Amino acid sequence: AQRVTQPEKLLSVFKGAPVELKCNYSYSGSPELFWYVQYSRQRLQLLLRHISRESIKGFTADLNKGETSFHLKKPFAQEEDSAMYYCALSGHSGGYQKVTFGIGTKLQVIP
Amino acid sequence: DTEVTQTPKHLVMGMTNKKSLKCEQHMGHRAMYWYKQKAKKPPELMFVYSYEKLSINESVPSRFSPECPNSSLLNLHLHALQPEDSALYLCASSQELAILRTGELFFGEGSRLTVL
Numbered sequence: 001a002q003r004v005t006q007p008e009k010l011l012s013v014f015k016g017a018p019v020e021l022k023c024n025y026s027y028s029g030s031p032e033l034f035w036y037v038q039y040s041r042q043r044l045q046l047l048l049r050h051i052s053r054e055s056i057k058g059f060t061a062d063l064n065k066g067e068t069s070f071h072l073k074k075p076f077a078q079e080e081d082s083a084m085y086y087c088a089l090s091g092h093s094g095g096y097q098k099v100t101f102g103i104g105t106k107l108q109v110i111p
Numbered sequence: 112d113t114e115v116t117q118t119p120k121h122l123v124m125g126m127t128n129k130k131s132l133k134c135e136q137h138m139g140h141r142a143m144y145w146y147k148q149k150a151k152k153p154p155e156l157m158f159v160y161s162y163e164k165l166s167i168n169e170s171v172p173s174r175f176s177p178e179c180p181n182s183s184l185l186n187l188h189l190h191a192l193q194p195e196d197s198a199l200y201l202c203a204s205s206q207e208l209a210i211l212r213t214g215e216l217f218f219g220e221g222s223r224l225t226v227l
Contacts, residue, residue, distance in 0.1 A: 004153075009151075034215075036216075042220075043115075043218045043219060043220045043221070044154070044201070044218040045217075045218065046215045046216070049215070086153060086154075096159075096166065096167055096208070097208060097209065098156060098167070099156070099216060100153075100156075101153035101154050101155075102153055103151075103152065103153050104153060
């Protein structure tokens, strides 16, 4: 079974403060991890993926297999970062490839 | 066109009604998905079509019936639903099911269903 845990339902930070959205996973194989974001009144969309090792909109995420974590970080939060963030895992489960989402963390950046 | 389009955006139906949700994409994607999202919960996979064939059914009740008429269209037929089926139904697509390991899901805006 594959599972994604996001321990914080809501994270409030001040503009300019560092942001860390936590994500832990459970998977017996080698997972691929993603962060998806949903801005207000917009569709769910991919923010970044582990395999690309990219920085998108100032966000980065490092896969830590020892801690089974994939935390999303940004050094200086901006108001436009306020959104719902979902951590997701793509793994082989029950004979097929499947994407499982965490419960999501709402990031609120206070001006 | 890089969007997944879902209609209707909102649907209210009684428990005896029959209705359908529609999803369309013109990105040439060969895998299409239905997810269900309840309030304050993550999207949960319902069905997956790969090359117009049903590949995955996550033990969804038969009152939900998916259909993939062609590679661009995905329908979800609804019949005899229960109030607890009220949720946001999301359609998504990806290039192929196999590429999902490292690829991207493209989501529609969703159809918000209310069952009275």
